[in-house]
Amino acid sequence: MDVTEKAIKIMKNSYVCDHCLGRQFAELLSGYSNKERGETLRKAVAMDYDSKPFPIHLPNFSGLRFRNSKPDIGKSGRCCVCGDLFSYMEKYAKESEKKMKIYEFDTFVVGSKMSDSLVMKEESLWERVGIKGSEHLRSEVNRELGKLIESMTGKQADEKNPNVTVLLDLQKKRVEIKSNPLYVYGKYNKLIRGIPQTKWSKYKVSVEDIIAKPFMKFSGANGHSMHACGREDIDARCLGWRPFVLELENPAKRKPDLSKMRKEINRAGKVKVKDMKFSNRKEVVAVKTMQPDKVYSVVVKFENPVEAMERIKKAIGTIKQRTPKRVLHRRANKLRNKKVKSIKWTKINKSKYKIVIHTEAGAYIKEFVSGDDGRTKPSISEILKNRAVVESLDVIKIMVR
Structure with a gap:
């Protein structure tokens, strides 16, 4: 079927507007709108009809003047395809x-x-x-x-x-x-213990709330979400810079002064941010899939005075960790192999030490210290044959490239 035959077939029984006629030939010629294609085709078909009449719905020729034939055209009515939507x-x-x-x-x-x-x-x-x-x-x-x-x-x-x-x-x-989400990338320190990273009904405030507050006030957004590279425990501080992307939902304004936002967040003294920039959904995915090594500083209390502390270097290498008991209610019971890359320590007293541990992403540090009733092997407690618990934990470095 050639172009003219197809155009006649389209207009044979009902009125079709220029847009809907031309759209059936959208892949022919460039630089023309469908409406222009439809106008051209309609006139070409009308010329054929003026040369030799043939069956067609005559209102398709409304507004055209014929030289040879004298058809009773009548009113065009509404387009049978779009109902004159384009008007x-x-x-x-x-x-x-x-x-x-x-x-x-x-x-x-x-x-x-x-x-x-x-x-x-x-x-x-x-x-x-x-x-x-x-x-x-x-x-x-x-x-x-x-x-x-x-x-x-x-x-x-x-x-x-x-x-x-x-x-x-x-x-x-x-x-x-x-209004599509506004994304802001940055890095944060959590300077106090006792607050979660993201919104949680059990707690009055979170790292997310503190960072989002000035942005919400400025933008008039309907809500917010925070996407971060991992998370620290509620009772831990994060003194290493943790990458995050703040997502603001349906913002009315989307051009905050990031320097002003940073100063307002940092002023409270609970959370500190830096390196903020406007971002996008793609960076959310990148941040959430990062797997950087981390360095932790833990204060460990032993049940008995420690002898031969240097033996904990035996833990350097691969450790096997089952999902900790404390998170089993929300995470699958899996066995994970994690690498401990270095361990250093400073003595506080006979039964208390400050230990700095460098591990790959995803290691459970509290359980590496305590052993979690044998769910982590080897552990510092097991190696020293001395029950150990973490009194405080800080993330001191997140090794993002």
Whole structure:
């Protein structure tokens, strides 16, 4: 079937607008809109008809003047495919512009939700004339609405990095606007014990809350999440810089002064941040999948005075750790092999030592000290044959490259 034959078949029984006619030939010629393709095809078919009339739905020629034939054209009516949807595009663009005014943004993307009837009518057309070379109605709607919004707002449509999403719901005939998350990368120190890393109902405040507070106040976001490279225990300090990405949900404003945010966070003295920069979802994944070595400083209390402390160097190498009893309620009971890379110590008194331990990511340090009733082997307690418990723990270095 050649181009003209296909165009005649499309217009044979019902009126089809220029957009829906041209969209069936979207892969032909570049630099033209579907509307321009449809206008051109309609005139070409009309010339054929003026040369030699043939069966066709005459209202498809509404507005055209014939030289040879004198058809009774009548009114075109509504497009049998889109229902003249494209005549409402400016209305939807104005509605979008109005609703977007509450948001600070530079880029946007348009999406659309087709009504059941529009999907059915488009598929019915393809069943008659074939889908080859055509474009989906949704694609043209998104593109044409995007062009109008660009013109009205002066902002740029950007599918890869949109600040705002415009959703045209054609089932409900309305526009919805969503501000996409704002991501901020940084590194933090947790300077006090007794607070969790992320939101937890059992605790009044968390590292996440402290970092998010000035951003929430500035941005008017609906909520926040923190994605970090591992986590320290609630009773531990993190004195090594831990990478994180703060995610702010549906922010109205998205250009905070990061230097000002940093100073406000650090002023409280509970958490300290540095190296903050605007980020993205890709960096969230990167941060959460990091596996850096860590260095810990622990104060260990032994049941009895320690003899031959140097024997704990036997623990350097691979240790086997079953999931600790304290986290079994939320983690699978697995056996993990972890490397202990170095151990140094300083004597505080006969039964108390400060021990600095360098391990690969994911090692349970408290259990490496205590043995966790034999679930970690070897352990410092087992090697020294002296019951040991951690009195305090600090993460002093996170070895991110």
